[in-house]
Amino acid sequence: MEVDIVQEEQIIKRVMDEVQKKMQGNDAPVPDLSTFKCGMTEFVGTAFGDTIGLVIANVDDVLRERLGIDPKFRSLGIIGSRTGAGPQIMAADEAVKASNTELLKFELPRDTKGHAGHGTLAIFGAEEVSDARRAVEITLNALSWTFGDIHMNDAGNFCELQYTARASYALNKFFCAPLGKAWGLIVGCPAGLGVVMADTAVKAANVEIVMHASPAYNTSHSNEFMIMITGDSGAVKQAVIAGRETALKLLPALGGIPKSLQTPYIR
Amino acid sequence: MEVDIVQEEQIIKRVMDEVQKKMQGNDAPVPDLSTFKCGMTEFVGTAFGDTIGLVIANVDDVLRERLGIDPKFRSLGIIGSRTGAGPQIMAADEAVKASNTELLKFELPRDTKGHAGHGTLAIFGAEEVSDARRAVEITLNALSWTFGDIHMNDAGNFCELQYTARASYALNKFFCAPLGKAWGLIVGCPAGLGVVMADTAVKAANVEIVMHASPAYNTSHSNEFMIMITGDSGAVKQAVIAGRETALKLLPALGGIPKSLQTPYIR
Amino acid sequence: MEVDIVQEEQIIKRVMDEVQKKMQGNDAPVPDLSTFKCGMTEFVGTAFGDTIGLVIANVDDVLRERLGIDPKFRSLGIIGSRTGAGPQIMAADEAVKASNTELLKFELPRDTKGHAGHGTLAIFGAEEVSDARRAVEITLNALSWTFGDIHMNDAGNFCELQYTARASYALNKFFCAPLGKAWGLIVGCPAGLGVVMADTAVKAANVEIVMHASPAYNTSHSNEFMIMITGDSGAVKQAVIAGRETALKLLPALGGIPKSLQTPYIR
Numbered sequence: 001m002e003v004d005i006v007q008e009e010q011i012i013k014r015v016m017d018e019v020q021k022k023m024q025g026n027d028a029p030v031p032d033l034s035t036f037k038c039g040m041t042e043f044v045g046t047a048f049g050d051t052i053g054l055v056i057a058n059v060d061d062v063l064r065e066r067l068g069i070d071p072k073f074r075s076l077g078i079i080g081s082r083t084g085a086g087p088q089i090m091a092a093d094e095a096v097k098a099s100n101t102e103l104l105k106f107e108l109p110r111d112t113k114g115h116a117g118h119g120t121l122a123i124f125g126a127e128e129v130s131d132a133r134r135a136v137e138i139t140l141n142a143l144s145w146t147f148g149d150i151h152m153n154d155a156g157n158f159c160e161l162q163y164t165a166r167a168s169y170a171l172n173k174f175f176c177a178p179l180g181k182a183w184g185l186i187v188g189c190p191a192g193l194g195v196v197m198a199d200t201a202v203k204a205a206n207v208e209i210v211m212h213a214s215p216a217y218n219t220s221h222s223n224e225f226m227i228m229i230t231g232d233s234g235a236v237k238q239a240v241i242a243g244r245e246t247a248l249k250l251l252p253a254l255g256g257i258p259k260s261l262q263t264p265y266i267r
Numbered sequence: 268m269e270v271d272i273v274q275e276e277q278i279i280k281r282v283m284d285e286v287q288k289k290m291q292g293n294d295a296p297v298p299d300l301s302t303f304k305c306g307m308t309e310f311v312g313t314a315f316g317d318t319i320g321l322v323i324a325n326v327d328d329v330l331r332e333r334l335g336i337d338p339k340f341r342s343l344g345i346i347g348s349r350t351g352a353g354p355q356i357m358a359a360d361e362a363v364k365a366s367n368t369e370l371l372k373f374e375l376p377r378d379t380k381g382h383a384g385h386g387t388l389a390i391f392g393a394e395e396v397s398d399a400r401r402a403v404e405i406t407l408n409a410l411s412w413t414f415g416d417i418h419m420n421d422a423g424n425f426c427e428l429q430y431t432a433r434a435s436y437a438l439n440k441f442f443c444a445p446l447g448k449a450w451g452l453i454v455g456c457p458a459g460l461g462v463v464m465a466d467t468a469v470k471a472a473n474v475e476i477v478m479h480a481s482p483a484y485n486t487s488h489s490n491e492f493m494i495m496i497t498g499d500s501g502a503v504k505q506a507v508i509a510g511r512e513t514a515l516k517l518l519p520a521l522g523g524i525p526k527s528l529q530t531p532y533i534r
Numbered sequence: 535m536e537v538d539i540v541q542e543e544q545i546i547k548r549v550m551d552e553v554q555k556k557m558q559g560n561d562a563p564v565p566d567l568s569t570f571k572c573g574m575t576e577f578v579g580t581a582f583g584d585t586i587g588l589v590i591a592n593v594d595d596v597l598r599e600r601l602g603i604d605p606k607f608r609s610l611g612i613i614g615s616r617t618g619a620g621p622q623i624m625a626a627d628e629a630v631k632a633s634n635t636e637l638l639k640f641e642l643p644r645d646t647k648g649h650a651g652h653g654t655l656a657i658f659g660a661e662e663v664s665d666a667r668r669a670v671e672i673t674l675n676a677l678s679w680t681f682g683d684i685h686m687n688d689a690g691n692f693c694e695l696q697y698t699a700r701a702s703y704a705l706n707k708f709f710c711a712p713l714g715k716a717w718g719l720i721v722g723c724p725a726g727l728g729v730v731m732a733d734t735a736v737k738a739a740n741v742e743i744v745m746h747a748s749p750a751y752n753t754s755h756s757n758e759f760m761i762m763i764t765g766d767s768g769a770v771k772q773a774v775i776a777g778r779e780t781a782l783k784l785l786p787a788l789g790g791i792p793k794s795l796q797t798p799y800i801r
Contacts, residue, residue: 036786036787038784038786038787039783040780040784042730042734042780042784043783043784043787046787050689050691050724051724052724052726052727052784052787052788053726054726054727054729054730054784056729056730056733059733060733060736060737062736062742062743063732063733063743063761066743066746066761076729078726078729078730079726080722080725080726080727080728080729081724081726082650082689082690082691082724082757105748107748107751108749108750108755109650109725109749109753109755109756109757109758110377110488110754110756110757111724111756111757113648113649113650113689113690114380114381114648115380116349116376116378116380116386119650119724119725119749119757120724121724121725121726121729121748121759122726155349155380156349156380157317157349188347190317190318190319190347190348190349190376190386190387190388191347191374191376191386191388192320192345192346192347192348192388193319193321193347194347195321195323195343195345195347195388195390196309196321196323196345199323199326199327199330200309202329202330203327208329209329209333212333212334214372214374214388215374215375215376215377215386215388215487216374216375216487219376220377220749220750220755221375221376221377221487221488221644221755222376222377222378223347223349223376223378223386223388224376225388227330227333246307246309249305249306249310250305250307250309250319250321252305253303253305253310253312253313253319254313254317254319255317377644377755381647381648382647382648383643383645383647383653422584422616422647423616423647424584455614457584457586457614457615457616457643457645457653457655458614458641458643458653458655459586459587459588459612459613459614459615459655459656460586460588460614461614462588462590462612462614462655462657463576463588463612465597466590466593466594466597467576469594469596469597470594475596476596476597476600479600479601481639481641481655482641482642482643482644482653482655482754483641483642483754484641486643487644488642488644488754489643489644489645490616490644490645490653492655494597513574513576516572516573516574516577517576517577517586517588519570519572520570520572520577520580521580521584521586
């Protein structure tokens, strides 16, 4: 009995689709945490971006000193992600707004599972473990939408946009956002794409660049160029959207139509 | 009806071949740019190495200042690549020879789509947009041959060789090439391979090492060891070829026979 | 003739298993070195982790000076790996114990073939080529067990543990181990996992932290948090095992049950 050529092609296509998914690494099914039991009080949950949320109720003194953390922070909330840093700082900013914590560390490994960007190590400090846990929970929840304006094509090239009308302490401390003001992030990969996105964005509205990053500057050698902007909330949003439009027109030249990793939230 | 085991094996083999190609990332079909229309004057074209070429006619003043670019450069030519830095600096050197531009930035992200080397962010400055565009076009065209002496095996280990009889301003500025003299690049991955290639190369001919790089020095933590050499053109070529011969003998020990990514050009 | 849906599923499953293996990159068959002939006296052998072992009998003087190596070291032993740095420093420490060599360089590329850790460039110096070769052989051999306590899941998240009752010069020089004392390494990926492993470990036994590393500190931007510890040998072992237990409970939340890359050796 022979396998028809058409059937064979169908099989290959189906397998390649699965392979694609695996290689993207972003469609990995999130474990059902309602049923994940590891018997460790440190475990809080997981989220998009191969993210794990953890908590230490009473951090060891020696470890705390090594990390240069103030003794008043008895409890630590911890976020570890393979993929993404922009989504995580946005989520962490929501967390510090809504919990009695401080974002102590925000480090950017060069990861993303073979792609060209960053992962995240974030550490919140709190005086009470309930606060640390709350910050981690809020961060994990917010990661359900903060990947919405990462648009990636099959070859792993992407743009990332973030926007908030009112930046809080996390964005202020690590990405130069003025407290309580609108802040936006405009990123392109490969980095060359980001330069053109940035140029289009700042020409589209009256915004101020507060920080920028490139493969050799302010990144961990990711293949990204990015600007962080502030200004009136309408202007920041307009600039961010202009950067996105530029990227969505150019990305198809490099490996296919980009798709949002979640649902775009900047409108 | 059963699928014969042999047929099944054939299917699996065919799929694995496709997977291999995808994982190499280097065989991705280049879009047919004669038909790619994005309606953006910034788009110039694409090339090997997941490379995009872009141009900004009048760069925003604030962005220009952020990047520390002299105001006389109104126009920028931009190259963004996921894979390769040696091929891009060679191509950019051709571009500055043949256009009225200066290579302002050459940054090395740690990329190559999961492999062990670099990508590229290159920015040319020009007073006229036609010059910036010309530099980008020349660079994209030269990328059709500058990957020719990258020889990679199935496991992603490789050697890279570059050679020019007459280095120009791009190689001079970023890789210590004396202007107008012969210059060669000898790279091995993993880095240990590069050390032996370098030793063989400098013993093979009377050349001078003008620069070297390793995972912790002068790279963005790529898994490469490399030397840049100068001297008489015959000697430089001889040294480069000796380094290549060493690598082509050793690479099969680590993941199969290496293949050129294009067509070797150093003879 | 139709291919039964169940058969199609089986084919897809088998292919995905192969893809998985390829993507892990850790199951690449090691070439049979008893038969690998490249006709180069520099070649010593290969080992786990896409590792190649090489030797240079009389290193070129100019190259030696470039690398800042003392002229007394005429011969170099060289290790190049795509995957792993902890296993290699453990193996190199065995080598310096048992050979008349010094570990001159230990550099950490950001590699692991798309995963989130390091590779290795190690250079031994010796006065005699036989000593350099011996150091490389011992290192390659030790790599048959030093990956034993790296436990990785399907998504590439992992923990790594290393332990020695008596650290020698390589661990002393590069990872702050007191000479002749017990030393342990506790690593988690993503980095957030490593923070909790570290906390659990130092609480489990009376040990001293001699060094730590995170994505922005003492790593090449890998997605790892790690501590290096010393103390009584029983205490160090106990702490290392406590760190491992924590990781093995938490890792299944992120991409499946972790498996040892070889056979665990810390008991």
